[in-house]
Amino acid sequence: MTVRTLRSVRRVMLIFPPMHDIRHVDTMVCPPMGIASLAAHIRDRVEVQLLDCLAENGARRVAVSEKIERVGLPYDDILARIRGFAPDMVGLSCIFSSQFSCVTEIARRVKKEIDPEMIVVTGGTHPSFLPEMTLEHPYIDYVVLGEGELGLERIIEAHNSGGRIEDIDGIAFRTKSGVQVNPRTTWIEDLDVLPLPARDLLPMENYFAATVPMGLHWRKKRNTPIVSSRGCPFGCPFCSSHLHWGKRFRKRSAENVLAEIEHLKSRYNIQELKWQDDNLTADRNRAKAIFSGMIDRGLTMPWNTPNGIALWTLDEEMLALMKKSGCYELTLAIESGDPLSFARYVRKPFTLDKARHVAALARRTGIATVAYFIIGFPGETLAQIENSMRYALLLGADYLVPFIYNPLPGSELWKRCVDEGLISDTYAYEGGNNYFQSDLSGADFTSKDLRRIQSLTYFKNLLRLPFRNPREFAAWYSRQLFAHPDFLRTFFLHVRQTLLRQ
DSSP states (O other), X not given: OOOXXXXXXXXXXXXXXXXXXXXXXXXXOOOOHHHHHHHHHHTTTSEEEEEEHHHHHTTOEEESSSSEEEESSOHHHHHHHHHHHOOSEEXXXXXXXXXXXXXXXXXXXXXXXXXXXXXEEEESHHHHHOHHHHTTSTTOOEEEOSSOHHHHHHHHHHHHHTOXXXXXXXXXXXXXXXXXXXXXXXXXXXXXXXXXXXXXGSOHHHHHHHOOOTTSOOSOSSEEEEOOXXXXXXXXXXXXXXXXXXXXXXXXXXXXXXXXXXHHHHHHOOOEEEEOOSOTTSSHHHXXXXXXXXXXXXXXXXXXXXXXXXXXXXXXXXXXXXXXXXXXEEEEEEEOOSXXXXXXXXXXXXXXXXXXXXXXXXXXXXXXXXXXXXXXXXXXXXXXXXXXXXXXXXXXXSEEEEXXXXXXXXXXXXXXXXXXXXXXXXXXXXXXXXXXXXXOOXXXXXXXXXXXXXXXXXXXXXXXXXXXXXXXXXXXXXXXXXXXXXXXXXXXXXXXXXXXXX
């Protein structure tokens, strides 16, 4: 639909939709910082309600294919919630490609079953990099590209004050002549001006009860994500984050971050933090001020970095301070242990020797490590993959997670896959982008080879954990069994499913 007479917007519902996930794999249930941040930014202009379809019914799984399940609130329940609030605008988050079919189905049913004039907006990494494809769905009116606060705010302002949609930076929409994409050229320079995410509009107790946070590892049930920076200056070919959030590292001040931690502790009794930053320690002085402030103000609590850490910034001094402030685990996103693959597909500002050194330092400091790797890059050989996994096993990380490469829309490698015909217009992003299987094969390996290598490497490393770090092994599995009594059943189902995929 081409927007003509602009409907005024007084009430907005922002939705984190269900997603498609692999069977027998835990789906993370954690506060969606995207819609919480958007709600905080616009709540002084409009009435806002949030709906997290995973937190409301994250345990509900419905098969959509032999390998894939839809996880989260049923569509009928989502529509009932929308009817109950009666918004003028519905905003659908689409961080993961695995949510896109759910986004389009909700949009379709909103227009067909509730109100054909209701404004439907979507944003997140998938629609941001595929706006034309997204707007082929006639039930979606706008795509907000990249950082969402300013784009959403200006769409609402245009609807309420008669402004020109055509002039808004960083959005896509349909016109009489087709889809118009206005690339994002402006960013929020001072992140301290942003209000704290609207966690008060989320069912926080549901997340504590679910105990499947980002990264799946936790020490305290009352944990929550926190974001202290945006943007990444390192253009890794496989990643699109630096395009979504901008190529400049933008940061909140240490004082602003510490004020949020104090708020989380006093308001929600938060006892553990999950830093979602791509580069938490990129500014070493700011990072030290945050960690020292936590210690000095009595804010020490367990924390980890499930999204990764600026590995090249870590040394004995930094790790000791992190440990003292509560750090119990670091995720080392090394991506490849093969020198040729690392140079070609990763291009991060550290060496494989530095990664090995940091892993050893963390071990001596008493900080557990999770190591992320990716196998099956386009053009990679089987020998390179096997060499990478040998390095991974020798690294000595407590947890080793080899992901199977899937093209992330917008990334350099995604463009290469498009150009080389590895991805067609009918490529199944919803089922492919899950990191445990792939629709792509290499010149001398198949997708089945990747699943075999992934499973064998993961389980080899897991079997070493009780000998390498018996305290971590006992603590982690006792917590899992306490929080999820059916954990062993699910674990062995996953093992069986893995073996059947070989």
